[in-house]
Amino acid sequence: MAQPRSLIAPLSRFGASVVTGPKSDLPRFTSLSYQTIRCATNKSDTKKKKKGRSTFICHDLKRADQFSLVDAMHYIRAFEVGRNPSSSKYEMHVHLKTIKNGPVVRNRMRLPHPVKTDIRICVICPADSKAAIEARAAGATLVGEDEIFNQVKEGIVEFDRCICYIESLQKLNKAGLGRILGPKGLMPSTKTGTVVTQVGPAVRNMTGGSEYREKVGVIRMAIGQLGFTPEEMQNNIKAFMDTLKKDIGQLSDRVSKDIHEVVLSSTNGPGFTLSGEFRGPNSVSPKELSGPL
Known part of the structure; x- marks a missing residue:
């Protein structure tokens, strides 16, 4: 059996130490603890958002x-x-x-x-009514109801101004022409004074109007x-x-x-x-x- 002293000599040639340190009580894969450092920000340094002009x-x-x-x-x-x-x-x-x-x-x-005196005026009213007669006499270029609604739905808008007789307003709203005439500024409404009870004077007043x-x-x-x-x-x-x-x-x-x-x-x-x-x-x-x- 070899002596212990004879085994130590070969190991010393490879730099291996036979002296072992004390055993650690910590687990082998214990994670290191760390500390989060938080810096307080100065609120006065933050840029304030500029408010837009109100005028x-x-x-x-x-x-x-x-x-x-x-x-x-x-x-x-x-x-x-x-x-x-x-x-x-x-x-x-x-x-x-x-x-x-x-x-x-x-x-x-x-x-x-x-x-401008060559304005084409459309009057929405029953084609055979008294309002239609007044509209044509005053210079309206297009008078009627259903035939006008069908033309507008097909994309044919051959007038510059549009007036609606008050009794035809409900029928006009049911036709759903607002999405077509609205963007063009041609949809009659009470706010703009284009829904009238007297068609003749309204057409004459609009001819040459601005x-x-x-x-x-x-x-x-x-x-x-x-x-x-x-x-x-x-x-x-x-x-x-x-x-x-x-x-x-x-x-x-x-x-x-x-x-x-x-x-x-x-x-x-x-x-x-x-x-x-x-x-x-x-x-x-x-x-x-x-x-x-």
């Missing part, structure tokens, strides 16, 4: 050039040279000081000098033909502004709307802020601003 932006008019009516018409006509006079119109843009989520201004009026509606704090409307004289334009602008001020005055006292800027432009021309003057000291003669371009 539309109105630029300072002191920095803007302002023009008399004659001067604005003079420049606009220069931009419209070579265009088809029948397809270009003078346009009004009225910027309002108003809140974003408030009620909007909308109305229809007849200008002293109508801009509609306007506030959108994003601005009211836009065609105000005249390029062949209008400055005097005719002045009459139309005055009538429009008077009606607009009445509409604003009829709103609730809790709603604040004020006219901030009045701009005259055209279909293809730029806009010119009006100063409220008819003619400046260096303006051209108003006689030069009427007739063909």
Whole structure:
């Protein structure tokens, strides 16, 4: 039998130690404990979310050039040279000081000098009724009920304005044309004054009438033909502004709307802020601003 001393010598050549340490009482696969360190954040350093504006932006008019009516018409006509006079119109843009989520201004009026007289008017009423006779005599181009409903459902909309006789309103609602006529602004309703009891006067009033509606704090409307004289334009602008001020005055006292800027432009021309003057000291003669371009 080999001696213990003789076995130790070979092991020492391979670096193996024969001295064993004390035995640990811990399990072999015990996980190490750790500590979570939490840092307190400074709430004052967090960025606060900016609140959006509750009103539309109105630029300072002191920095803007302002023009008399004659001067604005003079420049606009220069931009419209070579265009088809029948397809270009003078346009009004009225910027309002108003809140974003408030009620909007909308109305229809007849200008002293109508801009568009070839409007196709549709009247929804029984085809053989007294209202139909009045509508045709007043100049309506399309009169009836079921035949009009069928055309609209097929996508045929050959009219620019639509009036509904009050006795035909229930039948119109049952036809379900709101999804077609609504986006086009042609669906009759009591709010817009297109559901009437007197068809004849309504058609005559709508012929040559103009509609306007506030959108994003601005009211836009065609105000005249390029062949209008400055005097005719002045009459139309005055009538429009008077009606607009009445509409604003009829709103609730809790709603604040004020006219901030009045701009005259055209279909293809730029806009010119009006100063409220008819003619400046260096303006051209108003006689030069009427007739063909």
